[in-house]
Amino acid sequence: MVPNIFSAGLDITEFYQKKPEETDAFWRTLQDVFLRLYGSKLVTIAAISGHSPAGGCLLAMACDYRVMATGKYTIGLNETLLGIIAPFWFIETMKNTIGHRETEKSLQLGKLYSPEQAENIGLVDQICPPDDVLGCARKEMVKWLKIPDHARILTKQLMRNELINNLSSKRKEDIYNFTSFVQKDSIQRSLGLYLESLKKKKS
Numbered sequence: 572m573v574p575n576i577f578s579a580g581l582d583i584t585e586f587y588q589k590k591p592e593e594t595d596a597f598w599r600t601l602q603d604v605f606l607r608l609y610g611s612k613l614v615t616i617a618a619i620s621g622h623s624p625a626g627g628c629l630l631a632m633a634c635d636y637r638v639m640a641t642g643k644y645t646i647g648l649n650e651t652l653l654g655i656i657a658p659f660w661f662i663e664t665m666k667n668t669i670g671h672r673e674t675e676k677s678l679q680l681g682k683l684y685s686p687e688q689a690e691n692i693g694l695v696d697q698i699c700p701p702d703d704v705l706g707c708a709r710k711e712m713v714k715w716l717k718i719p720d721h722a723r724i725l726t727k728q729l730m731r732n733e734l735i736n737n738l739s740s741k742r743k744e745d746i747y748n749f750t751s752f753v754q755k756d757s758i759q760r761s762l763g764l765y766l767e768s769l770k771k772k773k774s
């Protein structure tokens with residue numbers, strides 16, 4: 572685990588000033604990761620040890636349960652703040668997690684929530700002191716593993732198959748949408764400015 576950061580989201584440099592075939596391959600890989608994690612038969616618990624913006628929030632939401640560290644960390648789908656948009660499967664995953672209305676506000680505002688706020692709206696299930704996040708996740712895992720596996724798996728599939736099938740049938744179209752969107756000059760400019768602002772913040 573990296574202290575303070577669960578995931579900084581997608582590596583923007585993978586779709587900034589890249590060739591279309593490179594962004595296609597990057598997006599295909601992300602689809603694969605999501606479909607495997609969201610569709611996993613295993614019990615998956617995210618131990619969110621720190622910041623978890625955008626793609627990081629998606630990965631956490633793809634799990635069955637989320638434990639987040641308390642502290643000055645944030646989680647959410649902040650894409651609009653970068654001048655980009657969350658694709659339909661990010662949106663559906665968030666709707667399935669926190670409901671339609673909260674998702675609508677959250678996405679349009681590019682909202683990043685504190686751990687307490689995230690717990691209040693159900694974006695995370697539990698908050699724990701940073702040094703106990705893994706311990707809390709392990710304790711929760713024990714509960715989930717006591718459920719008969721075949722029943723839990725079938726239930727999970729019933730809840731998740733609609734989104735999985737929807738994305739699986741639209742993968743090519745979704746890759747095309749991503750690449751043509753991020754390759755626009757205006758979007759490339761926004762991404763460049765955002766990367767610069769991250770570096771400035773650091774110095």
Ligand SMILES: CC/C=C\C/C=C\C/C=C\CCC/C=C/C(=O)SCCNC(=O)CCNC(=O)[C@H](O)C(C)(C)COP(=O)(O)OP(=O)(O)OC[C@H]1O[C@@H](n2cnc3c(N)ncnc32)[C@H](O)[C@@H]1OP(=O)(O)O
Pocket residue numbers: 575576578579580581582583584622624625626627649650653655656657658748749752753766769770772773
């Ligand atoms: C009509 C159209 C139809 C359909 C459209 C189809 C598709 C939609 C299009 C696009 C969808 C894209 C979805 C995108 C999802 C994403 O995940 S985008 C990434 C979002 N992530 C962020 O905004 C987080 C950015 N990072 C931070 O805020 C901070 O780094 C942090 C809070 C996570 C941690 O802070 P610090 O510890 O202070 O870390 P540093 O700021 O020092 O960062 C270190 C280093 O890393 C660089 N960096 C950080 N995050 C990223 C990143 N995500 N990508 C690339 N680079 C990143 C940062 O610049 C520093 O670099 P160096 O200075 O060390 O070189």
